[in-house]
Amino acid sequence: MNSSRITVRRWLSNNGYHETVKKIDEIENKWKETGKHTRRNWWDILSGGKNGKPCIIYGYEFPVLQVAQIRQGKPLTKNAIKINDKETAPPILYTGRWNKN
Secondary structure (H helix, E strand, O other): OOHHHOOHHHHHHHOOOHHHHHHHHHHHHHHHHOOOOOOOOHHHHHOOOHHHOOOEEOOEEOOOEHHHHHHOOOOOOOOOEOOOOOOOOOOOOOOOOOOOO
């Protein structure tokens, strides 16, 4: 599979973050059940908020991943975790859909 097309869910699964995948699936299932068309950049969520504070969505607290902070260009924080020293995230795929001026 082309690494630039790998989904965050697949990357998390391939790298041992199975509990995080379950949280994402549960939240997205809630959105579908309620008819919401919410979209979320999970890499942003997994890179944490201000000063690496974990993000909470619908009561689910997400871990802060070092690889997500690197990918999103955020400073690394002490609470950022990694399971494997060789973790690398797929590159950001620019589609032109949400251009910033």
